[in-house]
Amino acid sequence: MKIGLFIPCYVDQFYPQVGIATLQLLEKLGLEVNYPLNQTCCGQPMANSGFEYKGENLIKMFEENFQKYQYVIGPSGSCVMHLKEQLSHVKSHLADGVFEICEFLTDILNVKELPSEFPYRVGVHSSCHGLRGLRLATPSELNENPSDKPGTLLKMIKGIQLVDLNRKDECCGFGGTFAVSEEAVSVKMGTDRIRDHELNGAEVITGTDMSCLMHLDGLLKRQKKNIRVMHITEILNGNNEVK
Amino acid sequence: MVSHAKNAEKFTKDLEKVDWHDATLWGARSKRDLAAKSIPEWESLRTLASQIKENVLANLDEYLLEFEKNALLNGAEVFWAKDGEEHNKIVGDLLVKHNINNLVKSKSILTEECHLNQYLEDLGYDVVDTDLGERIIQFAKQPPSHIVTPAIHVKKEEIGELFHQYIGTEKGATDPQYLTEAARGHLREKFLNAEAAITGVNFAIAENGGFVVCTNEGNADMGANLAPIQIACMGIEKLIPKAEHLGVFLRLLARSATGQSITNYTSHFFTPKKNGKLYIVMVDNGRTEQLGREDFRNSLKCIRCGACMNTCPVYRKSGGYSYGYTIPGPIGSVLAPGRDDHEYASLPFASSLCGSCTNVCPVKIDLHDQLYKWRQQIVKNGNVDQSKKWSMQMATYIFEHPKLFRFMGKTARLFMRLSPRFLIYNSLNKWGKSRELPDSPKQSFRDWYINHKIR
Amino acid sequence: MSSREEILEKIKKNKPVGAILPVIPDFPGDGEELEKIFEKSLIKNSGNLISTNSINDIHEYINKNYSPAQKICSLIKGIEGNVDIEKIADPHELKDLDLVILKGEFGVAENAAIWLSENTMGFRVLPFITQHLIMVLSKKDLVENMHLAYKKINLKNVGFGVFIAGPSKTADIEQNLVIGAHGSRSLTVFLMN
Structure with missing residues (x-):
């Protein structure tokens, strides 16, 4: 099984520990993982701003970087969703090979246990693109049999206490350039999500997308709240130092 | 803009x-x-509703003709309006023709879209919206802020003040029960005096020329069933092929809107009432254009x-x-x-x-x-705007050149690490108005990977 | 070109192709007693249900809750009111009615909607203009859901028909539920064995 590691541009630059956790987690599960060195961005920021056409070269670059891999795994539901869509537009075989890390662990690897420990009260932020785009879990709007891939994995972690939220999968208001172009609403949405986690006693907010967590973290730090954010791969990989 | x-x-x-x-x-x-x-078949119903509407869009011209034919057989008169202006004129002319002095209106987002009230008021009519929420915003001289609960943005203190001013409730009264009772009295008078009633349409049924109006208050019925002249205004997309399709849509509508299993009144109008007239105005107002936009016709x-x-x-x-x-x-x-x-x-x-x-x-x-x-x-x-276009162009260029991307990333991180706070958090940085930027690590993931995995 | 032709022309030009109508299943429920489902639905809609075997119970209810001075109009055989609908020429004369008693043609369990057609109500405004409404419904006339309801309704020769599922209500003031907006202030359903 040849695995290509896709690390979103902002994770590469600002959250290397998330890339490291993803890589280590996959290696611990016995996989051979390579990180192609010339990757940059999937093109989603441009596309969501109305400049989808500008991403054409970026998708070509992605294909070149990852063409020899059967699976491409990334720690982001949002980027993976965008890649899947764009790759299927250009009829690339990679469209079916790109996975968000949690769905890869549950659906392809059938992971049943993880040796990690994380003795904290954790609130899960269900990032929308992973949730509603990739169906990492059943969105609260739908009358379907409930499933929850990130939750299934987190429940394998020793000592973890998952908190219930009042609004279990409401958007945090990051939304890419939305966070800046609709600053006021974005900040209000994020603040309200934090309040929900806070009211329900979360010490750590985790999720499948560092971008949403970056937005929440920015608010938490400005508001001097004693809640930390961690990417789900960090917890699954056993990083239990809450900074 | x-x-x-x-x-x-x-x-x-x-x-x-x-x-x-x-x-x-x-x-x-x-x-x-x-x-x-609470409905096990909920998702199936959504699919069915979507499929029925798909069929309607694919045969809209035929369904409109079928509806018109049957409505005429029922004794209604049918008008076609290509835009809001024509719609307003049709309604205005009908009111003039029948020498209407008093009219009541139940909720119709279509007439809001066409700005019918303004048009009729310019003609000198006192248009009385009878849905409680609509009456509130009419007093406040505001448009609806929500299509189901139009006065959702108005607080009861403001409503109390409006009612005090317009219908003479006690000053400072804010009890919803009391205010609703006052509106009931005020609007009953209007219903009893109305010579014409304008309603919207929730669904128009091609196979029998009838149409359905849903309310909880019963205001559409109080109006339409008392006034001799009834005018129903509908967008052309309100058509459904058969009465049996109402079963699907009515199960979905109120549950989706408010969580009720159905609105308390679901009225089916076919013929004019005894000694009355029934007019139906079907409006395009941009709908046929939207129908031609493949990406947006849904x-x-x-x-x-x-x-x-x-x-x-x-x-x-x-x-x-x-x-x-x-x-x-x-x-x-x-x-x-x-x-x-x-x-x-x-x-x-x-x-x-x-x-x-x-x-x-x-x-x-x-x-x-x-x-x-x-x-x-x-x-x-x-x-x-140009600035957005330019920034997107620049971002794309950077991402298309991995070396440049890495250089820019490293520079940005260095800048963020070393700069004094005011250089980073200022009016140019919208992100930073209420949020901190992420910490800037010395090493990117790629740097780490090369150090640990390749060397 | 008239607007009618123009609209039809534009639709012809712009409409998508195909898309056949789906078959609508009946979606039968899990066998729970319809009467129980109906009652739960009615209560949610702020209506009252009284199950009874005898028309006397309706008499008793009316005598207990209404005085002879109040205007009562019944369209049900065996229940006398004091307003004779036959003598009404104009629906506006119904404005002072306190109570109307009507027979529901059938009821829908999933939402407590009761079907009435113009033929059974004399004037279209009758069930709306009254201060209070009683509907009498036979237990055997309950159907499970709206799909079955539309199979049952005969819309031929009906000028007007309505599903009534509760009293008139509104929540337009800060979402506070208030019963008695414009129409009847209460709905009491007598479900007859």
């Missing part, structure tokens, strides 16, 4: 009101969830339940008026650019593309995908 972001910023300043607005509409969304989950399936507004976090936290269009929220942001993609260019961007709207839509309109597609269209048509 409407700037949703600017309007929204104003709305968010009154935190107490925003929180109330948000919680109230979330309440509607929660009730909708409970109702949807929006014509809308049954105006308002569920996408209730679930939309942006709508809940920015209010209906921030959209500057008759229909706010996700569906409004899909419809408005079809009317004018310059004026309403900001609306498709008033979304985090979270996709919740698509999931609650009872007719499965792919709302967030359409918002995404409008963004592409709006940029293509040049309705985007």
